[in-house]
Amino acid sequence: MNRQTPVHNLLSARNPSWGTLHDAPIALRFVEMDTEHEALKTLALCDVSAFRTIGVKGPGAGAFLRVQNVDPPPLDETYATRPLDDGLVVRLGADEFFLESGIESQTYDHIAHALTRNANTMPGVYPIVREDASFIIAGKRAREVLAQTCGVNFRNEPPGKVVLTRVAGVNVMILPSGDASPRYRVWLDPSYATYLWQQLDDIVHDLNGKVVGAACVYPQLA
Amino acid sequence: MPPHRIPAQPGEWIDRTLPITFKFEGRSYKGYAGDTLSSALWGSGVRLLGRSFKYHRPRGVMSMAAHDANVFVEDSPHVKNRRNNLRGDVLPITAKLDVVACNTKGGVANDWLRVNQLFAKMLPVGFYYKAFHKPGKLFPFFERSMRGVAGLGRIDPDIEAVNTPKRYDDCDVLVIGAGASGLSAGVAAARAGAHVVLGDDQPHPGGALGYQSPLHSIARDRLRELLAQAGQLDNLDIRQGTMAAGAYGDLWVALVDNDKLTKMRARALIIAGGAFEQPSVFHNNDLPGVMLASAAQRLMHLYGVKPFERCVVLAANSDGYQAAADLRAAGVDVAAIADLRSGGEPTDLAYRAIDAGIAVHRGHCVYEVHPPRVGFGVAGVVLRKLSDDNRPIPDTNVLIDCDGVAMSVGWAPNGGILYQAGARFIYDDQSEQLVSGTLPQGVFAAGRVNGVYDIDDKITDGTRAGQLAAQHLNLSTGSLPAAPSRAVARSHPYPIYENDRHKCFIDFDEDVQLVDIANAHQEGYDNIELLKRYTTFGMGPSQGKLSNMNAVRALAKLNGAGINETGTTTSRPFHQPVLISHLAGRRFHPMRRTPMHVWHHAHHARFMHAGTWYRPEYYAQSGKTREDCIIAEAKRVRSGVGMIDVSTLGKLEVSGPDARTFIEQIYTGKFGKLDVGRTRYVVACDESGIVIDDGMIARLGEDRYYLTATSSGVAAFYREMQRWAILWSMNITLANATGHLAALNIAGPDSRKVVTQVTNVDISADAIPYMHVREGDVAGAPARVMRVGFVGELGFEVHVPASFGLRVWKALIEAGHVYSIGPFGVEAQRLLRLEKGHIILSQDTDALTYPDEAGVAWAIGKDKAFFVGQRSIDVLRKHDATRRLVGFRIDEHYRGTLPQENHLIIRQGKITGRVTSVAHRSTFGFPLGLAYIAPDQAKPGSHVQIRISDGALVPATVTALPFYDPQNERQKM
Structure with a gap:
């Protein structure tokens, strides 16, 4: 395996069961699956940085994606998301998109390949290296974790639209989802990943939550 | 039942089934669960609870409302993780509580710093601005001495860090205060559909309903009704033990509870925080046993403590008469009521007092209080008749033996949060009180801050504020109840009585006396803000809650002006003291790590902060010094291969x-x-x-x-x-x-x-x-x-x-x-x-360095049409250069102390430059560095002198750059 998530070392110390995703080790499970599923309902923290991410910027970025048979959010829906197979595409601005692979990621692979292969030959379409770390905060008490770290009132944020804000002083992008059992995807600059993970882990621990493996969130990884 | 306790009171906060033993000043005392340190000690017959800040005078209970700044305690020295500056009047007792009074030398009873009272005449207002600066050589002694006796509390340097959560929160309407007006405001706003948070600093709701008139069925009934209404509303979140510590822009309020600070962002804010009872100013108004009537009522009704055995009530309103009735009901012998008003009490409370055999002295003040010959407290008071212009008339003394005085002369609005939220207060001559005037959009006030005191009026005012907030949020429409009137004055316009023997305290926190205000005024401090800073009234831990109003009244009189003309001091966060751990929160300091951080750590890297990054400063090797490791790493690069x-x-x-x-x-x-x-x-x-x-x-x-x-x-x-x-x-x-x-x-x-x-x-x-x-x-x-x-x-x-x-x-x-x-x-x-002569930005450049000075002019393109800074550089080039960055070396045989970065280049006693980078050892063996020097010194071979910290001059020689590989052959291999 060539890649490694920025919190790999922190997770290793907990002796998880490892799997592989996109050429990177991914922690699948830390304790019994039932326990992790229970935590997922109340409060859980999960590292999913193994998913690959890329950015595309430039006046031709939207057209490029459409040519690749991707339907990005329209111009008037900044911060909206659309599925990209089992991954997603986010419109971050008039000429800027963020893409994340899913587990299968055929379309993502196709786009990433086209972008890197033609990086210097597609006027108006510029690939942006994105190596975002990505965490999931999930469960009924997930909002309390964010309340202790972030000034955004997520009660008012619609699901399916990312929020650009700061968590514990780190610039992040958060995608809220779920209602009865909220779930938040958090993306951030990988150089801050260890710091933010430690902060979130502390708070989750104080709130009687648990760190869970990715198989708990994505059963197909198990 | 202990002798200083009274039978169970309706709605009292203590649990008499749970006795607790705790320690104060090394002695064990008994109290009940729900007691505070002050109530438990007072209930044990202890009168001396603390010492004052400046004169170390004995102090006891004054407010019982979190403003008793002279009853600060800290954990005993042997307690681990010692806390300090805990307020005794709100500190709950526990079986583990073991505290001593702050600000004493030798214990609270034998505090030898009470000697300061003997030197009071040498310590007038602002003495520290005028003394101790001559002779200059004695200043360190004075400074040490002052530092030894000043300040409150002792910080425990070994205390363990506490991770305190700090959280954000949002609501539609934030109500501050769970008294009659706050509860009714919360209920009204919540009924309109708003998500309401109600914060109240007390452990139980009710505000003054709980201690000022709990013997009245109307108060009990109203409180029960309001709590029942509140209990039915899921969208009304009542948070007891939660104080509003500060208000900021956009209706952002800092709420502080026992565990955390909450940054509450509200869409509408209702302040119903009530009012602070104000003391009267007279000789010895600070002795233990002289307290606010509301403090006496809190002791009785909330904690079941008998405040006095025999007392005098000083009144200027109905509240004083009610307090007298409460005291009598608690078994206290109320020897007299001194009423500052010549007309006395207009309600039937006056007849009830007289019927009860209480001597009512209309138009009288408490002129002075006498301490006992032995021990601490009150032995008696002297009343004096007041003239028509409110001056004590000599030879009208009425002497009364008693052990306490309950003062009920007026109120000041709890308006700090309102001020901070942008409200303006005006003095209302009718109620003789500051009341909220102009309110910013989305901010509302209710109850005593509006000068409304009657229970039903407060409920009406609260309901009105709640409905106004709901209308502000477009949650409701329709007519509002009329604003209640504030026709009856509850405050005396000037409850301040001079005494030649002084010790008439305006501010108990800082020991500011009436004479200090007069002296400061005489020195020209006739502006309230300047007066505050010069005398320090209102600058102690209670932030003037019991002193600002009297200081303003005193200054207004000295200026011959009204209260509105005199103005008030500025209220800034925090309104109440907040634990530093609460402010620190979890201490978020984002630091960045590179993907190779773990490897560096495993290979003994010693990390340094580089901006927000952790970077390996060097890799430690067993048996080698830091310098040896660094030189070895550098030599490896010169001779073989290294990686960074x-x-x-x-x-x-x-x-x-x-x-x-x-x-x-x-x-x-x-x-x-x-x-x-x-x-x-x-x-x-x-x-x-x-x-x-x-x-x-x-x-x-x-x-x-x-x-x-x-x-x-x-x-x-x-x-x-x-x-x-x-x-x-x-x-x-x-x-x-x-x-x-x-x-x-x-x-x-x-x-x-x-x-x-x-x-x-x-x-x-x-x-x-x-x-x-x-x-x-x-x-x-x-x-x-x-x-x-x-x-x-x-x-x-x-x-x-x-x-x-x-x-x-x-x-x-x-x-x-x-x-x-x-x-x-x-x-x-x-x-x-450095050996290569390459600069590091911010180290070898500063906020005034242009390219020519730093030796990077070669990177400026000739004949360019434009680049940012071009015109300025052209202008700078037309002037003579003042400095040049050059290399220097120090003789390898030099054995003295070597220069460090920012040491100065000195020529004939004058500064001509500074060192920007220096290496005490290089791969060549000799020390070298970069420095800015005068252009006429910049020629290679010039000798310069560098002044180091001890003043010695170190000789150095200007050297052509780069020191290493001048032909740049090695990097082009």
């Missing part, structure tokens, strides 16, 4: 049709001939020609450039680029990939042999000459490989996506094993570049 993690470098991309024009204008150089695949050193300036960043530029495609920038400056530089891109309307795309890319610099004569093993890029000298870039694969990662020479040796910089960083690093270490590759840290890199 440079992931912290700023990494930017500029793409688009206007990319070249943009770069030409941002940087000083010319890039017309920068072909695809080439790199170049770049310098950027601001509009004033000051160097703000430097780095490398690599042309990746026709309209694609990759730039590096300084590690700590990239964020600001990227913002600057974005600003210029907008101003110039450039068709470009910018990206900051700093954290998303790992970067490694492999340097040394063997570096090519190492890199070539793990890459498919042809890195031969012909294929990738010095200052060129190629893209390809390195150790399985997509990479950019650049030929660089920052450290003055053959070198390659490899940039890969962050997730590949550790793998690529390990692969290169493995590939370099046969060449004895090793890591080198920031210090070795600094030494190597």
Whole structure:
């Protein structure tokens, strides 16, 4: 395996069961699956940085994606998301998109390949290296974790639209989802990943939550 | 039942089934669960609870409302994680409580600093501004002495850090205060559909309903009704033990509870925090046993404590008469009521007092209080008749033996949060009180802050405020109840009585007396804000809650002005003291780590902070000093191969049709001939020609450039680029990939042999000459490989996506094993570049350095049409240069103390420059460095002197740069 998530070392110390995703080790499970599923309902923290991410910027970025048979959010829906197979595409601005692979990621692979292969030959379409770390905060008490770290009132944020804000002083992008059992995807600059993970882990621990493996969130990884 | 306790009171806060033993000043006392330290001690017959700040006078209960700043305690010295400056009047007792009074030497009873009272005449207001500065040589003694006796509490340096949560929260309506008006406001707003949070600093709801009139069925009934209504509303969240500590812009309020600070953002704010009862000012008004009537009522009704055995009530309103009735009901012998009003009490409370046999002295003040000959407290009071102009008339003394005085002379609104939220207060002559005047949008007030005191009026006022808030949020419409009137004055306009024997205290926190106010005024401090700072009234822990109003009244009288004309002091957060641990919260200090951080840690890196990054300063080796390790790392690079993690470098991309024009204008150089695949050193300036960043530029495609920038400056530089891109309307795309890319610099004569093993890029000298870039694969990662020479040796910089960083690093270490590759840290890199004469921005430049001074004028393109800072540089060049950055060396046989960075270059006693970089050891053996010096000293071979910290002068010789490889042959290998 060539890649490694920025919190790999922190997770290793907990002796998880490892799997592989996109050429990177991914922690699948830390304790019994039932326990992790229970935590997922109340409060859980999960590292999913193994998913690959890329950015595309430039006046031709939207057209490029459409040519690749991707339907990005329209111009008037900044911060909206659309599925990209089992991954997603986010419109971050008039000429800027963020893409994340899913587990299968055929379309993502196709786009990433086209972008890197033609990086210097597609006027108006510029690939942006994105190596975002990505965490999931999930469960009924997930909002309390964010309340202790972030000034955004997520009660008012619609699901399916990312929020650009700061968590514990780190610039992040958060995608809220779920209602009865909220779930938040958090993306951030990988150089801050260890710091933010430690902060979130502390708070989750104080709130009687648990760190869970990715198989708990994505059963197909198990 | 203990002698100082009274039978159970309706709604009392103590649980008499749970007795608790605790310690104060090393002695054990008994109280009940729910007691505070002050109530439990008073209930045990203890009258001396603390000492005052300046004169160390004995003090007891004054407010029982979190404002008793003279009853501050701290954990006993043997207690682990000692807390300090705990307020006794709100500190709950527990079985583990073991505290001593703050601010004493020798214990509260035998505090020898009470000797200060003997020197009171030598310690007038502002004495520390006038004394101790002569003779100058004694100042350290005075300073030490003052520091020894000043201040409150002792910090425990060994205390363990506490991780206190700090959280954000939101609501539609935030109500402060759970008394009659606050509860009714919360209910009204919640009934309209608002999500309401109600914060109240007391452990139980009810406010004054709980202690001022609990014997009245109407108060009990109203409280029961309000709580029942509140209990039915799911959208009304009542938080007891939660105080509003500060208000900020956009209706942002800091709520503090026992565990945390909550940053509450509300859409509407209702302040119903009530009012603070105010003391009267007379001789010895601070003795233990002289207290506010509301404090006596709190002791009785909330804690079941008998405040006195025999007392005098000083009244200027109905509340005083009610307090007298309450005291009698509690078994206290109320010897007299001194009523400041010549007309006395207009309600039937007056007849009830007389019927009860209480002597009512209308138009009388308490002129002075006498302490007992032995012990602490009150032995008796002297009443005096008041003249028509409110002056005590001599020879009208009425002497009364008693052990306490309950003062009920008026109220001041609890308006701090309202002030901070932008409200303005005006003095209402009818109620003789400050009341909320102009309120900002979305802010409402109810109850006593509005001068409304009657229970039903407060409920009406609260309901009105709740409905107004709901209407502000468009949750309801319709008519509102009329605002209640405040026709009856509850406050006396001037309850202040001078006494030749002084000790008439305006401010108990800081021991500010009435005479201090008069003296300060005489010295010209006739403005309330200046007076406050000069006398320090209102600057103690209670922030003037019991003193500001009397100080304002006193100054107004001295100025011959009204209260509105005199003004009030400014209220700033925090309204009440807040624990530092609450403010610190979880202490979020984001720090960045490179993808190779774990490897560095495992290989004994000693980390340093470089901006927000952790970087290896050097790698520790067993048995070697820091300097030895650094020199060894540097020598390895000079002789073989070393590798440094440079992931912290700023990494930017500029793409688009206007990319070249943009770069030409941002940087000083010319890039017309920068072909695809080439790199170049770049310098950027601001509009004033000051160097703000430097780095490398690599042309990746026709309209694609990759730039590096300084590690700590990239964020600001990227913002600057974005600003210029907008101003110039450039068709470009910018990206900051700093954290998303790992970067490694492999340097040394063997570096090519190492890199070539793990890459498919042809890195031969012909294929990738010095200052060129190629893209390809390195150790399985997509990479950019650049030929660089920052450290003055053959070198390659490899940039890969962050997730590949550790793998690529390990692969290169493995590939370099046969060449004895090793890591080198920031210090070795600094030494190597210093030997090469390369500058580090911000270290060898400052906020005034332009390119010519720093020796990088060669990076300015000639005949350029424009670049940022060009015009300023042209202007600067027309003036004589004042300094030049040069190299210097110190003789290798010099054995004295060596200079450090920022030591000064001295010529004939005058400063001509400063050292910017210095290496006490170099790979050549002798010390060397960079320094700014006067241009006429800059010629190589010139001798200069550097003054070090002890004043000695160190000789140095100006040396041509670079020190190492002047022909630049090694980096071009």
